[in-house]
Amino acid sequence: MQSTKLVSNILDIGEMLLVSGAEVSRVEDTMIRLGTSYGFKKVDVFTITSTIILTIHLPNDEIITQTRRIKKYNTNFEKVEYLNQLSRDICSKKVNISKVEKEIRNIDKTKNYPKVLHLFSYIAISFAFSVFFGGIFSDAVASGITGSILFILLELLNKVNMNNIVISLLSSTLTALSAVTLSNIGIGSNIDKIIIGNIMLLIPGIPLTNSLRDLINGDIISGLLGLLESLLKAAAVALGFSLILIPMGG
Incomplete structure (x- = not known):
């Protein structure tokens, strides 16, 4: 259950990056780094402009795959900056799931310019x-x-x-x-x-x-x-x- 939540959180971050104007290579690299930092055995990400597919391999050989469909874009480089910083914090400090979810919600509420x-x-x-x-x-x-x-x-x-x-x-x-x-x-x-x-x-x-x-x-x-x-x-x-x-x- 915890691994499923982690995968969902990583997908949330990847989706928000893509929707906010990040390039595909940044999205995939960020998601792979996040998965690796949480101890997943292997992380596979496939991203195009409309879809993100994330597959993770757990140490016990269990495989979890989740897909996210992207329909709308709303360029917001401030969100990209916040998400980049959150990703760095996760990779360096291994932030717990509840705090990650809270940070994702806060970033998602970031308002664009008036x-x-x-x-x-x-x-x-x-x-x-x-x-x-x-x-x-x-x-x-x-x-x-x-x-x-x-x-x-x-x-x-x-x-x-x-x-x-x-x-x-x-x-x-x-x-x-x-x-x-x-x-x-x-x-x-x-x-x-x-x-x-x-x-x-x-x-x-x-x-x-x-x-x-x-x-x-x-x-x-x-x-x-x-x-x-x-x-x-x-x-x-x-x-x-x-x-x-x-x-x-x-």
């Missing part, structure tokens, strides 16, 4: 990229407004159980429509300069980077899956903007 700060960052990033790529002040203002609209749309769409690629398509389409509308009413004059900041917000940078790191580390399957998902999201973003801009001759 939504107001997220909204401000969307506006600031959109504004800055519009200026960086040659937009005038009114273009940057329009880009900041569409950035705020994009944030609200993503918040609403993420509450619906919808595929991430579809979310990328819908958010880019509605953002492009907002940019065109603002331009038509006189806020901003260069639509391409307005939407460039919003495009940068929708590019799946972290999944793409992690997939390349996984490929370099030899995790071919997870790397290819992450790369394919990133490319599909990027294609959905491009398609969403194209659906509005091409009929206009943009």
Whole structure:
């Protein structure tokens, strides 16, 4: 019973790492180190972007396997840092099960940055990229407004159980429509300069980077899956903007 709880706790840590933005190699290495620190005879971990399979071999030759299905991601590097520290503590001090469970619950309750700060960052990033790529002040203002609209749309769409690629398509389409509308009413004059900041917000940078790191580390399957998902999201973003801009001759 205790070994089953330990396996479940190790899976909890691995799942939280993966969901929070850690690369597959980090997840697998952490879980193997945790299992070894608790005296398991052998630890086998298989991780891809949507599934974690953990098998441990006990000293008495009993084998326990548990699987965890990953459906949603929510990047939070603060959680990754806390989980890394917890893993180090477990490996060096062999923390007891009850304390590990308590720490996992506390880390899971870690709140992300306030939504107001997220909204401000969307506006600031959109504004800055519009200026960086040659937009005038009114273009940057329009880009900041569409950035705020994009944030609200993503918040609403993420509450619906919808595929991430579809979310990328819908958010880019509605953002492009907002940019065109603002331009038509006189806020901003260069639509391409307005939407460039919003495009940068929708590019799946972290999944793409992690997939390349996984490929370099030899995790071919997870790397290819992450790369394919990133490319599909990027294609959905491009398609969403194209659906509005091409009929206009943009």
